[in-house]
Amino acid sequence: MTAPAPHPAAAGRRTGAAPTVDVHAHVLLPEIDALVAGLPGHAEARELDARRNGPAALAVNGPMVRERVPRMTDPAVRLAAMDAQGVDVQLVSPSPSHYHYWADEDTAGKVCRLANEATAAHCASAPGRLRGLGLVPLQHPQHMVSALDHALEQGLAGVEISSHAPGRELSDPAYEPFWARAAQTGAVVFLHPFGCTLDERLDRWYLSNTVGQPTENAVALSHLIFSGVLDRHPLKLIAAHGGGYLPTHIGRSDHAWSARSDAGAGCAQLPSSYLKRLYFDSLVHDPHVLRELVRVAGADRVLLGSDYPFDMGADDPVAALRAARLSEDDLDAVRGRNASALLDLTHA
Template sequence: MDCTCCISPKRRRLLGTMAALAGGFASGLPNASARANATVKGKSIDIHAHYYPESYCELVGSDGDKFGGKFTCDASTFSFQTPAGGLGPLPLKFIRIDERLADMDASGVDVQALSLSVPMAYWADRAFNAKLATTWNTAASAVHVQHPTRFVVLATLPMLNAHDAIDELERASELPGVSGVYMGTNINNRDLDDPLFEPVFARIEQLDLPVFLHPQQTVGGARLTDFYLSNLLGNPFDTAIAGSHLILGGVMDRHPRLNVTLPHAGGALPILMGRIDAGWNVRPETRRLAQKPSSYLRRFNYDTVSHSGPVLDFLIKNIGIDRLVLGSDYCFDMGYEQPVTFLDRLELPPEQKNLILGGNAAQLLKI
């Protein structure tokens, strides 16, 4: 689907290849020397930044039409609609890399980890979901090749078919700039401890790639329709549900080297962990774990998109500053225009602030 009103001219394919960037590290305490080296670089790394490539937009609006996908745009905005939900109108700087770079410079962000938000690759048939993921990953990698010091890639996978997801994982992990995997807090309303996803998590763990989650098709239904509660409450609740399934469903036990980052500062999960621990003490449904649920909190990383300094202070005190990574939710209205200066309210010493700004993410993403 051509959309000359909003898309810049086709990018030229660049020749050459680069070694794949593999991210992630085993759970446990951080390596002090590695973190010190990362901090010395002083780069700010935004791990929660969304991107919609031209080729992906065109695909949703053309071949995706028979599955209920639509893509429209005008001189300044674009919109999506799919059976899994819609977005928009959104600003065109989601698509235009030059405008994105200008925003990054203005906000003090040196590097963005590009990711696909709703609609992800979970809403059509098997072949088209795979094509969506391949198209997005290839296009995002091309942006890294054009700007290797400014962007890395969190690959998307067609998670509704494990064979296809692993095939695309193998292919995408060799693309320039791919440093991790991005997926929904649920996959077309399947929770992440569903046996369907077990072989995918196993291969991700083998490749030592970090996983980053983002809410989609959130809980609440019609009760969250008003007041934008589908986002204000639905997103943090869905993150808490995803984290709980990863813990209580045994995914984190079965994959001890799996490294997962929760969006929106972990959503409701950290603040409710005392209640979940209480349930573990008295409810047989939760007793498949050898350790209490709160002991798994350090298995996760947490972005800074909390909109609350006290929430980040709580995470630092109760989980650890080495588990916080910078995020902006670029460029949604519920994100940060100034993710770097937001950290000023924490009153941290420079070395600790630098860990959140980029040191922790550099370790996580191997950059």
């Protein structure tokens, strides 16, 4: 097979600059699908997902995912795609379809262990270019610390979570031990929603994704901010999809915090100040929004993200970043310098 032509952005590594790092890329783990198939609760979860997305979206999703399976399972295909994009390093996380927050304690434990081990094995095929994230059972807070520790033991950088679990928001006090352990260990926590609780209101025109994902990001981050979680725990938390609607509408949160005693009761500072304690990927699909994200969060808090290899991602994430017309220093920070420091790639 002919090697792909080098992408212009790949020059970063050759010139001694920080590598280009994509922090939002997924791996598909057929072992997990086989594990949960036919278990009580699985069919109901699939039915809920179908209602939330609607038949038209499902008709597109199926072929789209099947066509991309090699890109998510074969490391050689992944590395070739990275070369074509000019990406030196990917932070690989399980497809959010593997969360399975419906599962009982025993099944959830098996899912997380398998996800951690299989993701680590996938990344071990190219240890200088692939870093990985595992899973924790968000529906069983009492087991999240042990699942996080297991992920770190596999050599993973941290774990991926959704915006909520059934009946629990991320502000739930039951999650305090997990946040404390993540802060203590320096583990990366990648906040990537899967499913939106607006349910059938978003079941047409792929609103379940285009409106649902940024909504879930904004809700989840607001729970972390207003509850004081970020006051208590210095987390390495990356929000997918640029943090959704929150960064560009944070002024409304600041106003409520200042004007209302109920809004300001849980966190110590203006909500907008917490954006500088979080990390955000660059996947916002609009150069003007990306510039605003850099303005409100800081260029040191935005990381390159592609959502590889899904159709809602960026096929050329570096070109999407350049379209924002950032200063060269800010562009280099987002392109890879920030993620290199966050993931300690110099010692990987």
